[in-house]
Amino acid sequence: MSIANIKDVARHAKVSPGTVSNALSGKRPVSAKTQQRIIDSIATLGYHPDTLAQGLVNGHSRIFGVVTNHLDDYGTSQVLMGIDEQAVANGYSILLTVVHNTASMNYSQMLTQFISHRVSGIIWAVPELWNVDQVNLAQYGNRLPPTVFVLMQPTSGLSVVNYNIMDGTAKAVQHLISQGRKRIAHIAGPNTWDSQQRTVLWRKTLSDAGLPCDDSYLAQSDWSVQAGEKAMRTLLNHHPDLDAVLACNDNNAIGALKVLRGMNRQVPHEVAVLGYDNIPASAYAVPALSTISLPFAELGRAAVRQLSALIETAGDASKPAPADTLLPVDLVLRESSLT
Amino acid sequence: MSIANIKDVARHAKVSPGTVSNALSGKRPVSAKTQQRIIDSIATLGYHPDTLAQGLVNGHSRIFGVVTNHLDDYGTSQVLMGIDEQAVANGYSILLTVVHNTASMNYSQMLTQFISHRVSGIIWAVPELWNVDQVNLAQYGNRLPPTVFVLMQPTSGLSVVNYNIMDGTAKAVQHLISQGRKRIAHIAGPNTWDSQQRTVLWRKTLSDAGLPCDDSYLAQSDWSVQAGEKAMRTLLNHHPDLDAVLACNDNNAIGALKVLRGMNRQVPHEVAVLGYDNIPASAYAVPALSTISLPFAELGRAAVRQLSALIETAGDASKPAPADTLLPVDLVLRESSLT
DNA sequence: TTGTAGGCGTTATCAC
DNA sequence: GTGATAACGCCTACAA
Numbered sequence: 048m049s050i051a052n053i054k055d056v057a058r059h060a061k062v063s064p065g066t067v068s069n070a071l072s073g074k075r076p077v078s079a080k081t082q083q084r085i086i087d088s089i090a091t092l093g094y095h096p097d098t099l100a101q102g103l104v105n106g107h108s109r110i111f112g113v114v115t116n117h118l119d120d121y122g123t124s125q126v127l128m129g130i131d132e133q134a135v136a137n138g139y140s141i142l143l144t145v146v147h148n149t150a151s152m153n154y155s156q157m158l159t160q161f162i163s164h165r166v167s168g169i170i171w172a173v174p175e176l177w178n179v180d181q182v183n184l185a186q187y188g189n190r191l192p193p194t195v196f197v198l199m200q201p202t203s204g205l206s207v208v209n210y211n212i213m214d215g216t217a218k219a220v221q222h223l224i225s226q227g228r229k230r231i232a233h234i235a236g237p238n239t240w241d242s243q244q245r246t247v248l249w250r251k252t253l254s255d256a257g258l259p260c261d262d263s264y265l266a267q268s269d270w271s272v273q274a275g276e277k278a279m280r281t282l283l284n285h286h287p288d289l290d291a292v293l294a295c296n297d298n299n300a301i302g303a304l305k306v307l308r309g310m311n312r313q314v315p316h317e318v319a320v321l322g323y324d325n326i327p328a329s330a331y332a333v334p335a336l337s338t339i340s341l342p343f344a345e346l347g348r349a350a351v352r353q354l355s356a357l358i359e360t361a362g363d364a365s366k367p368a369p370a371d372t373l374l375p376v377d378l379v380l381r382e383s384s385l386t
Numbered sequence: 387m388s389i390a391n392i393k394d395v396a397r398h399a400k401v402s403p404g405t406v407s408n409a410l411s412g413k414r415p416v417s418a419k420t421q422q423r424i425i426d427s428i429a430t431l432g433y434h435p436d437t438l439a440q441g442l443v444n445g446h447s448r449i450f451g452v453v454t455n456h457l458d459d460y461g462t463s464q465v466l467m468g469i470d471e472q473a474v475a476n477g478y479s480i481l482l483t484v485v486h487n488t489a490s491m492n493y494s495q496m497l498t499q500f501i502s503h504r505v506s507g508i509i510w511a512v513p514e515l516w517n518v519d520q521v522n523l524a525q526y527g528n529r530l531p532p533t534v535f536v537l538m539q540p541t542s543g544l545s546v547v548n549y550n551i552m553d554g555t556a557k558a559v560q561h562l563i564s565q566g567r568k569r570i571a572h573i574a575g576p577n578t579w580d581s582q583q584r585t586v587l588w589r590k591t592l593s594d595a596g597l598p599c600d601d602s603y604l605a606q607s608d609w610s611v612q613a614g615e616k617a618m619r620t621l622l623n624h625h626p627d628l629d630a631v632l633a634c635n636d637n638n639a640i641g642a643l644k645v646l647r648g649m650n651r652q653v654p655h656e657v658a659v660l661g662y663d664n665i666p667a668s669a670y671a672v673p674a675l676s677t678i679s680l681p682f683a684e685l686g687r688a689a690v691r692q693l694s695a696l697i698e699t700a701g702d703a704s705k706p707a708p709a710d711t712l713l714p715v716d717l718v719l720r721e722s723s724l725t
Numbered sequence: 726t727t728g729t730a731g732g733c734g735t736t737a738t739c740a741c
Numbered sequence: 742g743t744g745a746t747a748a749c750g751c752c753t754a755c756a757a
Contacts, residue, residue, distance in 0.1 A: 408743090439749090
């Protein structure tokens with residue numbers, strides 16, 4: 048009377064439950080005639096295999112536990128969509144957990160949830176977590192399933208997926224230099240690993256070119272438009288004559304544009320502005336914003352592919368773990384940096 | 387050697403597995419001493435109950451299947467975060483499915499996935515699906531778990547969660563009228579139910595006030611900035627003298643602002659502009675955008691609460707199903723509509 | 726190629 | 742207050 052199970056199908060198709068299982072999984076041959084009978088029975092009975100029971104016997108659920116930062120940011124949403132897309136393609140489902148507040152996030156609650164659900168693997172996509180020591184991994188012993196980290200500092204023993212931060216920032220700064228800019232400020236983002244790397248590379252590229260890059264050309268910010276405005280004002284205070292600014296993201300760059308417009312500074316003629324992320328709004332900014340386009344969705348897809356591979360190889364030690372992923376970035380040149 | 391189960395805990399605490407189960411669920415009394423022994427054993431063994439096995443015996447998984455539209459829109463992301471927040475609070479996990487392309491979405495694949503995972507309930511948050519007939523619900527018989535729809539036309543037998551579209555639009559149009567506006571155009575969104583309702587209400591409120599509201603004051607659009615620009619140009623073509631425009635969302639309103647600025651029309655003095663959604667960018671638009679603030683996150687939370695109640699009452703017919711939710715909206719007045 | 730039986734980890738029912 | 746036992750639905754040896 049209630050929902051059909053594999054025995055009902057077997058009875059209806061006049062075979063044994065084991066044969067139905069084999070017909071569905073294809074792990075053992077089944078004659079064409081029985082196969083067809085089983086398929087028919089499944090259709091008429093409206094049978095849906097119980098993944099809970101499957102997971103119970105297999106020891107894992109074909110579910111990925113995904114923990115993502117809050118979805119207010121364009122990039123985060125795009126990564127999640129990439130994860131979803133590839134997960135479906137690879138035959139996995141997604142158990143989602145959103146971190147609403149980085150400061151108060153409860154690692155153990157999330158990991159416990161994932162372990163209890165016997166997830167096949169975990170994708171950790173919270174860039175704000177850049178220090179593994181914040182999690183006491185030891186307490187979970189060998190119970191933690193294979194895990195891939197998105198935008199995490201490459202670390203021995205951890206499987207990570209990144210875009211090429213170094214290349215992107217170097218390209219960006221070199222572009223500004225090639226445009227004749229000499230006083231290139233940087234609005235730095237919050238204290239994540241990739242944020243730090245961008246600052247390091249900004250400084251290194253300028254230093255190599257013999258251009259100024261001391262702290263007076265550097266302003267701390269967060270990811271918001273307002274913070275970008277504030278940082279821009281600070282920088283102009285220190286250096287009224289600066290001729291370019293590299294912002295930590297497009298929001299900050301848009302804030303900078305606003306301040307410059309308010310002060311009647313011509314962009315790009317007097318000051319060039321360059322952002323990060325290539326959010327949709329960057330194309331509609333006035334003037335249209337040059338930016339470093341980050342492969343968010345592909346980051347998510349790559350994470351799923353790498354995790355799938357990691358799960359495959361986790362079983363037998365003969366196969367090597369999949370290599371870390373490093374995705375290329377693109378420099379998108381629009382009006383705000385081209386003279 | 388592998389991951390501990392309830393029997394291991396029982397053995398370690400020198401009780402029976404059933405007692406451990408009772409100690410954890412609290413469904414039957416356990417003496418304080420045994421309780422403590424069990425807790426200690428769980429800690430030392432690092433026991434994590436297997437939700438798959440629990441779900442198998444209970445018949446459902448304490449997981450909500452959530453299907454959401456792609457996360458490019460601010461509102462969609464906010465709804466999802468609201469769902470996540472309340473689901474955690476109610477002790478449910480989220481199995482996520484993202485609709486990347488409304489046109490090619492595969493209903494049966496999603497529903498089949500949810501059924502196979504024995505989800506306790508489904509939250510359907512794809513406003514673009516506004517016609518239930520698109521899904522052949524009959525084929526699933528009574529196998530579909532309790533379902534709550536977000537932003538769906540109230541329909542007998544369906545549990546829905548909405549914001550008060552009528553009230554919001556009426557307030558908005560009346561505000562414009564009260565500001566002395568007489569030729570109030572409308573940029574209408576894609577063919578969703580709430581979009582249609584807004585247009586209906588726009589027309590009714592104007593008609594009641596004896597103001598023009600024929601189709602020449604109406605432009606079709608989608609949710610993008612570009613579409614808003616195009617629609618605005620069309621409207622100005624028909625009525626160069628229009629003095630207000632109600633856009634279907636803030637993106638469209640921002641597009642309209644851009645066109646008006648390009649044509650040197652003063653906002654709000656010559657033309658008032660009003661949006662929907664209250665996205666972050668609306669506060670930074672020039673001039674700052676008046677808008678109808680929609681309770682996205684609360685929509686998600688309400689959906690979870692309603693679904694939880696629906697699950698409770700689904701079992702026994704004595705309890706009535708929870709009532710539909712209708713959330714209030716706020717009119718946020720900024721520069722773009724205030725003279 | 727197909728059938729049978731045991732077990733995955735948990736909870737509910739029945740005893741004591 | 743606690744213990745034994747039988748399910749829940751499926752998979753996988755092992756047998757035939």
